[in-house]
Amino acid sequence: MIAGAMFYVFALVLIASAVAVVSVRQPVNAVLFLILCFFNAAGLFLLLGAEFLAFILLIVYVGAVAVLFLFVVMMLDVQGDAPRPPLKRFLPMSLGVGAVLLVQVVVMAVFWPQAQAVISVATDIENTKALGRVLYTDFIYPFQVSGLVLLTAMIGAIALTQRGSRGTKRQNVQAQLDRRAEDVVSLHHVESGKGIL
Amino acid sequence: MADSFLVDYAPIAVFMTIATFVALAAVALSFLLAKHRPDKQKNAPYECGFPPFGDARAKFDVRFYLIAILFIIFDLEIAFLFPWAIVLGDIGWLGFGSMMVFLGVLTVGFIYEWKKGALEWD
Numbered sequence: 001m002i003a004g005a006m007f008y009v010f011a012l013v014l015i016a017s018a019v020a021v022v023s024v025r026q027p028v029n030a031v032l033f034l035i036l037c038f039f040n041a042a043g044l045f046l047l048l049g050a051e052f053l054a055f056i057l058l059i060v061y062v063g064a065v066a067v068l069f070l071f072v073v074m075m076l077d078v079q080g081d082a083p084r085p086p087l088k089r090f091l092p093m094s095l096g097v098g099a100v101l102l103v104q105v106v107v108m109a110v111f112w113p114q115a116q117a118v119i120s121v122a123t124d125i126e127n128t129k130a131l132g133r134v135l136y137t138d139f140i141y142p143f144q145v146s147g148l149v150l151l152t153a154m155i156g157a158i159a160l161t162q163r164g165s166r167g168t169k170r171q172n173v174q175a176q177l178d179r180r181a182e183d184v185v186s187l188h189h190v191e192s193g194k195g196i197l
Numbered sequence: 198m199a200d201s202f203l204v205d206y207a208p209i210a211v212f213m214t215i216a217t218f219v220a221l222a223a224v225a226l227s228f229l230l231a232k233h234r235p236d237k238q239k240n241a242p243y244e245c246g247f248p249p250f251g252d253a254r255a256k257f258d259v260r261f262y263l264i265a266i267l268f269i270i271f272d273l274e275i276a277f278l279f280p281w282a283i284v285l286g287d288i289g290w291l292g293f294g295s296m297m298v299f300l301g302v303l304t305v306g307f308i309y310e311w312k313k314g315a316l317e318w319d
Binding site: 002003046047049051056059060063064065067071072074075126128131132133135137143144146147148150151153154155158162 | 202260265266268272273275276279281283292298302305309310313314
């Protein structure tokens with residue numbers, strides 16, 4: 001009963017904030033509404049019994065991805081007072097994407113009873129435990145691949161944004177010790193009135 | 198069935214209610230009890246200070262973005278560690294070894310970013 005009421009609260013706030021994400025003018029506000037979306041989606045996961053997913057959504061999406069989005073928005077220097085582009089330009093594409101999503105949801109709703117029969121939900125163990133029992137042994141290859149994907153992301157981000165030492169002066173002790181007077185100092189006899197080239 | 202485990206979250210609901218109440222009370226009390234004598238000079242820059250109010254949407258350095266990306270990656274690594282820690286007794290050496298390989302791969306990335314100076318600000 002309470003769970004049913006909470007479902008409608010979470011779902012309504014989720015939909016309302018999702019609408020706000022695409023309709024508010026300021027990009028920063030849109031990101032903040034996105035965070036509200038994540039929170040409510042986490043609430044829905046919790047109601048489904050997917051506790052691990054709910055808290056991963058909070059930790060990873062709210063804690064990290066939303067912050068990343070905020071940084072991107074701040075970096076791009078986009079202002080909300082720019083004139084809105086005409087709706088006509090984006091309408092066909094957004095309708096197309098929306099139609100594909102709608103078809104998927106309908107197909108899913110139609111085939112849900114069969115899918116539920118295949119995916120037997122274990123109710124006697126916690127789902128974090130259920131996940132852990134198969135993720136590191138039965139699904140070892142996807143798990144290792146995910147590690148490699150994270151490594152690629154890390155190196156890619158560094159390669160794209162790191163621009164050397166940026167002209168900062170830092171003490172390099174080895175370079176100082178390796179420096180020898182005969183390499184860097186030269187004495188010249190300068191004749192009067194001629195100078196050196 | 199669905200409602201039974203939600204009872205476990207009742208303490209969290211209590212905490213969130215109290216937190217909301219305390220946060221609202223802090224703002225409301227300072228609004229109600231404090232003296233209000235607004236003055237134009239109070240908002241003016243003090244001596245050679247810069248203007249206190251401006252656009253909050255200043256441009257950020259790209260390095261914040263790099264820090265955030267690196268944070269996400271290690272955040273995900275931690276997320277993988279939670280279920281692993283819970284079931285470590287059940288999954289044996291294969292589970293232990295696969296996590297060590299996973300951590301090793303990410304340690305390679307960590308050494309790379311350390312040596313590249315990606316963690317240094319200036």
